[in-house]
Amino acid sequence: MATDIQTSPDKSSSERTALIRAGLRRRHLNEQIFRGLGIAAIAIALGFVALLFADVFRKGIPAFVQSNVHLSVTFDAEVIDVGPAPARGDFASDAEYTAASLKWQRDLALLNWNTIVEASLRKAAPEGFEIDSRQIQSIPETNARHQIREMFVRDPSLLGQTVEVDVLASANAANWIKGNINRDLGDAQQQLSPPARQLIDIFVENGTISNGFAWSIFTNVDSRAAPASAGLLGAFVGTLWMMLIVVVLAVPIGVAAAIYLEEFAPKSRLTDLIEVNINNLAAVPSIVFGLLGAAVFINWFHLPISAPLVGGLVLTLMTLPTIIIATRGALMGVSPALRQAALGMGASKTQMVFHHVLPVTFPSILTATILGVAHALGETAPLLLIGMKAFVASVPATPLDQAAALPVQIYLWQGNENRNFFEPRTAAAIMVLLAVMILLNGVAIYLRSRLEKRA
């Protein structure tokens, strides 16, 4: 346009204005179209995210509600006939005392605690309600007897007394109460017998069963025998161990590698090759890292299967390229003026990097690191290959213990046979995982804005 006008001086100024105006309409139209497309793209993206969240929340929120059965439990002396708990004073040595108290506990464990649970349930049921022993015991979760036994082990003076105890309703009972199961289905398709279903409804009505927030999701480990008590604590701690290992290993190694490559390494064919390979490594599918971990860490180094240590190492390998690339990008972005200022003052290269370049890039490196860790947090595929898909019903005390991980727990629950119960629980676990990620991202954003303000 511009050259056109310049090269045609014969055109009058009104002609030129008309030409510009004609083009102007098209230019504005183009802008409108582009803006429209952009808004549509954002709307579609946000729509999908909203859909995902809505679905997960709709399914998951009910899982944060648990049904509790309030029972008056009588520690019947006729059932609990193992004699008094051994006291330290009666024995000559610690060893004898320990042996005696272990024997006492074993005797307790052999008792039929179900009769105590059943008796307290029958007490809560209406007079003369007909239900057999197996049916009535399908109402509380199977861990109720362990819970009551543990109470007695802790406090043997309960013998003969009656105390109020809350136990979890079984997964089947909870499904019935929440309406996860179609109540109109025939007896053959129901998990619970007709008298049990009837009694549950009575219990809900008379307040013996009530709903509360499901703290058990956060305080319990996974369970298959007592699905209603299954929680995320084990998987959460397993994930925590792995993240700790990733942070401790990937961050210093990644940042140091990036600093060396960017600031110190001579530009040669070798460093070019390394750079290309790091970029390629970032694109390697995560499952390949799992295979590598299984081959190297487990088969070769004989590290334990299913341990957070191995998971952490694999995730470290996976996160390294991300951190290196992000850190190099941040270092590259530092203005040459700052480097010159430092060098001009007689700072050595190391001093330049550590006194000036790193402090200004610190917020970016930190953000990249947190995002890299958040990415590793959600990674599932490599963990499956190093055996972390095993059912683990304990909290890993060290990174060498067997453990589950949050994303793997989701995968395991999703494949569980009791789908009516575990689908909401899976969604709840997804919510927890998302919450942890949003938290990490939030921390990254907060630290970044804070540090950048200070700089």
Add this chain to the structure above:
Amino acid sequence: MDMLAGKVKKTSLNVDSAMNPTDVLERPIRLTARDVTVHYGAKQALHGISIDIPDRAVTAFIGPSGCGKSTFLRCINRMNDTIEGAKVGGTIKLDGEDIYAPALDVVELRARIGMVFQKPNPFPKSIYDNVAYGPRIHGLARNKADLDEIVVSSLRKAGLFEEVKDRLQEPGTGLSGGQQQRLCIARAIAVGPEVILMDEPCSALDPIATAVIEELIDELRENYTIVIVTHSMQQAARVSQRTAFFHLGNLIEQGPTEDIFTNPVNKQTQDYIMGRIG
């Protein structure tokens, strides 16, 4: 100290009227360059520069853009080392010592030859830390009180102390452009260099800030050997005692500033001074 600060404030530039140009030449020579060449890869940027730079005087390098004056300046404290593919030939001696000798430590060299850059580039730290940085890394202060004294006296010498004395802990980047440049000068002075290189120190500043810096340069030459690159001929005339004219990587002419501006020998120098090149 107060006396010094007062002197900076004076308005007359006193361009060498009291000083006979030959006096400058008779001073001891601080820097000697012989046949200095610079290659950036295959491209030759400097073609054998030879020049003597006298002690405690301002030497100005002038010339059109791309003439090699900044390149040569950057040879003097070996800042060209940091540029990938730059190769420097010939010799440059500081007090008779070859600065490109393998045994010479470039960190020590840069402590002795300070540099002020075209664009003010204070560190994104406090004013105090900016000035204290050099003494800290070179271990020049024995204790905190020592360091405080160096910072204050450096800021005074740079004519900045009165303006910033109440906000030494505030970021140096919050100062105005001219103040930032004086902070950079204070930062360079704090190490106690023998030579200060200035690469177009006023090109990013407004005329008032420029005048302040020029006064300061005039003050500083009492104690420092100053080499200044400038594309303002007026500035060269105002602040320098000796001037060297560069063109296309060659040193065309050098001499007392007065001679260069009033009586240039070379035709190219004449053309440039008359505004016909550049």
